[in-house]
Each structure stands twice: as structure tokens, then as C-alpha cells.
Amino acid sequence: MTEVRTSLPRVAAILAAVAGLGLAGCNDTGGDPKLQIGANPVLPPLHQYLLPPIRIATPVGWGSETPKVPQGLQVHALATGLQHPRSVYVLPNGDVLVVESNGPKAPIFRPKDLVTGVVETLAGAKAKDANRITLLRDTNGDGIPDVRTVFLDHLNSPFGVALVGHDLYVANTDAIMRYPYQDGQTSITAKGTKLTDLPGGPIDHHWTKSLLASPDGSKLYVGVGSNSNIAENGIQAEYERAAIWEVDRTTGAHRIFASGTRNPTGLQWEPTTGKLWAIANERDEIGPDLVPDYLTSVQDGGFYGWPYSYYGQHLDPRVQPQRPDLVAKAIVPDYALSSHVAPLGFAMSSGLGLPAKYEGGAFVGEHGSWDRTPLNGYKVVFVPFKDGKPSGPAQDVVTGFLDANNHTHGRPVGLAMDRSGALLIADDVGNAVWRVSSAGVSATPKPAS
């Protein structure tokens, strides 16, 4: 028994040290997100965790409530009862396409993937998806759609949509499909033609493929997300991912327009300069204030850091082997949106329909994530632009998705400006599409044809 007495304190000391190590991993609270908005975000030193902080916002639905907007704006539901709507697209005649979609089943590579599955289910991110596009039409101009049809069915985790002339392109998670579209059509039954394959399964970690046609219609730009958080599935799995593709619309041939963009979920043309801009989701699990998601102009051939570095030359030690040659030329994004806001929706203000303060700039739909305490995002913000560049701090436009008890009524995803200049928001937890317009103005000036 003497042996026991001498060894117990030692064991106790080891256990205390171990417990201390565990606690050091928790209780890590993020700072003021405002410090990370704009061209020069404050970047704290990175931390690695035993238990990465997870904060799940439980979905509770909207009930009789709606999102909140500042004075001068009004919000109402354009459609409810949808199935996991992820993006919206407005056709030239004013019809609204709602892409109802969710990601393919994720493979289990590690015990952690089982935990992730549970977290996603609790946060309402595992909802069954319809894999279809629904069309909404407002024939009498009262702002309430009176025609609702299944526009395109049997898709494969679609996200991006682009119309060029009479060719409608849909970016499924694994291919761009082309469908013939006639003005006023409410349903497409024609079998699509594949323009090109896109990086899809079997892993398909970031599955959304954003899509944008060039102004002359000759090219399509595709935002292709990475196949991992930080290349933990091997760099081979990242072939032609975490990139913005330029696809030739006639041949389907592609080249990498820009790379190192971890998950470019939205692409838009900046109207005064004609430059390509993107929103991108940055990496997780190195702290509540790392790495800020961003909005940036996209340079042809530009490299934006992922996975080797972030915001220029800030190295990520989780990536091995490193690539100093690429890190050296990594571009610092133009505008940080702050960390873990998960920008998934992007629309350039059309300058119609909304109050003058929203005339030039970008709306960003911040889906929010469970990787940070306190939660960040869960709202739609407006970034004012001047001379083709962001000119001030992001302002909250649509809030109320998250309540005071950290329950979610909904989560904003894809954005679009409708024909009258009102802002449309897909809400994949509230299963609705919201329409934000100027207060006191009749909902839609012109009925759809």
C-alpha cells in the first residue's frame, strides 16, 4: 500500500494537467466582428483546439413572425412551404426561380464525420431536399405570386442558374446542364444537355456551384468550393476545386480563372467597372475570429491563398507540404466580412426600387455557422460601393433570423434583385423566400408578362 500513497499525488497532478488542457480548448469567445469588417481586418494569432467550439442554433420556424428590416423598408414572404430553398434567380419577364436543394450524402472518413452529421441534423441543415426548381409568378402585380409551378425537376443538388438568350444553364453539383427556355415558360420538360462536368462526388464537401454568365454571353463563370475544410482529404481531392472556373459556352472547355478561393459561393459583375466579384467562405477550427470570410474582386489568374495561407501570407500550419511559391503570390482579398458569417448569397444593388442609400453596393446573405461563439452572421448586410470598390462598413439590412435565445427562425442563403429592384432572399431553414422592398411602395410596379 505504500506504493499507492506515493504515486497518487503524481497521478492527480497528471489528471489535473490534463483537465486544464481540456478546459483551455473551450470557452473561447470571439471579439467584436466590426474589427474584422473592411479592407484591413484584425487577425488574431491562430489556435488549435481539442474540442472546436460548436454552437448550435436550434431551428424553431417563423410562426407569425417575419425577418426585421430598418425603417424605410418592408419585408413579406413571397413563398412559404418550400423544401430547403438555397438560391433564387429572376428571369427577364419577372418570374422568380427558387432552387430547392441540399448537398449529397457526405461520406464517413473519420469518427468526427459522425459527429458532424449529428450537428448538421440539429441545426436543420440536413433537411430533405427536393432537387428541383420552383417557378413563382405574380400576374396581377400585388407582390403575391399567384402561379407556382415545378419548373425543373430531378436535378442533382443544383445551386447556380444563368440564362443566356434561350439557353438556361443550371449548375448541378457535378455538371452544368443546358435546357431550352422559351419566354413565359412555366415548366421545362425537355431533357437537358450536359455542357461540362464539374468536380462532384464522392466526397463533395462544398457542393454548391455558383454560376454567372459573362455580359456578352460567351463565357460562364463557376464558383467551385474546396473538398475539405483545410485539405484534410488530401491535396489530390482538391484538383480544380477551391477555384473559379471560366467555361466556354459553346464548347464546354474550361480554364481556372482564379484559385485559392476556398468556397466561392457567389459571383457578380460590378456594374461601374465590369469586374468580376465573388464572396468566399474561409477556413474553420483555428479560432472564433479566424479566418474572416470575404468579398473580393477576382483577378484573372489570381491565387487567394487556400489552403496554404490566408489574407496574403498568413501560413496555415495544418497544410503539409507547404507551397512557398504559391504563398508568395497570394492576393489579400479586398473586403473582409468578419469570421464565420458564411456568406452564401450575393447580389449587386440594381439601384431601382430601394431607398437611395442602397443604390450602389452589394447585398450579402450571411447564412451563419456553428463554428463560433457568439454566433455571427444570420443576416443580410449591405456593403456600400463607390467607384467600383467597397466604401464603408457593412450595414445590417435584414435581421431577426436569430432570436435572443439563439434559436433560428430561418437562415438567409441566396439573394437576387427582382425586376422592380426589390431584394429576394432564399431562407433554407424557414423554407421561405422573402421579398424586401421600399416601405409604402406597392409591392411590384409591373405585373409579369
Added chain:
Amino acid sequence: MNKPESTGLADRPRAGALRRPIHQILVPFPVAYFAAAFATDLAYWRTAEVMWYRFSVWLIAGGLVMAALVALAAMVDLFRNQRPAWIHALAYAAAVVLSILNVLVHSRDGYTAVVPMGLTLSGVVLVVLLFAISPGWTLTHRYRIGAKA
């Protein structure tokens, strides 16, 4: 299989079977899993090939499941009046606690899931475990009770 030898085994005296610790059957499993995880950690450290790292994290998780079974069996053994070998039992418990930390470190994304902390923990766990099981794959004094009679 009705050979005479096997019937002989079944006829072994009951008292002898009772004295044998149950957990002894299970003790080698976590040791084997954690030792293998150390080996695959070394492989990942040298190659940065994700396959090795995935092997490691499953091996550690599997080792922990087996360690839970060992703990259950050891508890049963205590009820069967076996005296714990404190030093070895505590060393074994420490190795399991370190392995819980290790599976969390191994659940990180990328190279730092293993290098340097995961690899170090795997090595330390292996050394502590080898000490814990050194007297004969058991955490109780299996030969003391009734041995003098």
C-alpha cells in the same frame, strides 16, 4: 469437434476459472490498437498521406471502445474479490485518459492532427501502457487470492 482433448478442457475445476481475471482477455486489444496507431502516426508524419492519418484516428477510437470494455470487465473482477494492482491499474487509466485527448487531437483537420502533438501522445500512451501491462496482461493480483492454499 468431439475429440477427447476438448472435453478435458470443459472438465477443468471451477475454482480455477473463477480466479482468472475476465478483463485479462480484453486488456491486449487497446494495447494493440494504440500501438498500431503509433505506427500509422509515424507513417503519416513521414509521408503526409491522409490514409495513415485516417487509420490512426479509427485505431484510437477503436482502442477506446475496447478500453471501455476492459473497464467494465475489471469492475466485474473487483466484485469477484480480486485485488486491484493499483500502480498498474492507474497507469492503464492514465493511458486511456491520454488517449481520449489523443482522439480529440487526431480529430483536427490537416497535418497538425498528428504532428507534433498527436504523434507524441500516441508514443507516450504506448510507453505507459507497456508499463501498465508489464506483469502479465492484467490489472489485478490474479495469483494472490487462494494461491497459498
